[in-house]
Amino acid sequence: MLVLIHLLAVQDSGELLKGLTAVGRGIVYGGAAIGPGIGIGLVVGNAITAMSRQPESAGMVRTTMFLGIAFTEALALFGFVLAFIISG
Amino acid sequence: MRTRRIVLGLAVAGAALALPFAGFASAAERQLSTASEECIKNVEAKDDPAACQTAPKPILPAKNEIVWGALSFIILFGVLGKFGYPAIKSMMDARTERIRNDLDGADRARSEAEGVLADYQRQLAEARTEATRIIEEARQQADQVRRDLTARAEAEAAELRQRNADQIAGERDRVLGELRTQVGVLAIELAGKVVESNLDQETNQRLIESYIDSVGSGTR
């Protein structure tokens, strides 16, 4: 890998930069999406459990679920935005 | 009618679905052209081919959009806060008020009806007790009458029996007296015919009566 990068760097630093930027963006967004993905799964799963146990409080659970999703999802979106901020 | 509606809906949906596609494609094309213009401008300004790639970050807000966004929000807030929301709110409040009034009225009507019903039920119960009382009274009266009648009938019967008995006794006495007289007369006549004139009428009669007396007292 390092050899490859070195070879590319010798050839064309601009192209290397672009390529590495793209790789970095991918890693940033992919990494940022892991935790929130699991987190949203947990939130929704538990919300469904709660709703099926107590259907009469489904409205409140749903509101809270959306709040939880919003807070969790924000992390993934930070990664998404960060991927755009990174530039070569 | 129904199929026509379905066909119409499908046509509208198809058009709606086709439009975004066309729109996106044309938007992308137009954007590409403006982008290349901008690219050329950048390159000319900075005299650097890489300047073509250094467009402003999408995360940075544009000044004009901030200004117009703020103006739009303030205007919208003004319109909604001043006219839109109060109108809708007053309408909803009026409806709430009206429904509450209706409910109150219904409540009142129901309590009134319940009062009337209770009245009727009370009256009915009174009437029923009254009727029971009347029936009871009538029964008692009937009982009384029956008892009276029975008593009177019994009394009459007893009286009748008594009278009969008296009559019978009187009759018997009378018959017995008559019998006695006639027997006496017959006996005297018979004895007179038998004995013929050795005894006078008066003495014979006395003899016979004394005899009959002795016999009567013995048979009585």
Place this chain on the structure above:
Amino acid sequence: MLLASLEVPPINHLIRWPAFWFKDNAYFAVNKVVLLMWIAVLMVSAFYLIGGRQKKLVPSGLQGLAESAVDFVREGIILQTMGSEGLWWTPLMLTMFSFIFALNIFEVIPIAQMPVNARMAVPLLLALMVWVLYNAVGIKHQGLFGYFKNIMFPPGVPVALYVLVTPIELVSTIIVRPLSLSVRLFANMLAGHLILVTFAVMTSALLGAGVFAVLSPLTFLLLVGLTGFEVLVAFLQAFIFTILTGVYIGGALHPEH
């Protein structure tokens, strides 16, 4: 060959629009996004004004929609987060919800097809406004000292944990809240827009890719499905932005919760 024909335009070219009026004025230049804002203001105003002018006892049509929107904001957002004393905020929350939703829904409306909130301006503006509002409300209701005390030393936390909790809470309340509020809306709409563009471009590319054109209905159907999904996202993001505003202001009103 297939990949070569698939040329997704760079992101800047999808959301940056050239100005067409007042081109030279940096602050008042009007581009498509600004035009959409105007339309949104007009449409939303007309919606509520016409909806509020009909005074039928049994609402129907626009009146019913407008009333259910007001009802949704009051019952579903404010009463859930701020309690009944938060009803004072209804006009602002209603405006916020309607404005954001109108700007979002342009994403799927033909010809417009640009979520205004995929530009950072409006989300940032609204998030800053919310930031100012909830801080002001907190300071007004709890006093400057009490407000910061409640933020930094939330009651019911073991004293030893303050080392950890205090900096987190402070940073979270003062910096992360407005940032996440604006970025959530912005990034959701931007991502949705990019997805729709990607599938539209892909369909277009497949149509012109000879034998691969048979695959184009697949991507087109995906595009249709995602368009429906984006309608949901547009509504959900407006809802979440507004309900979070309610949570923040409600939290400043009642620090215990």
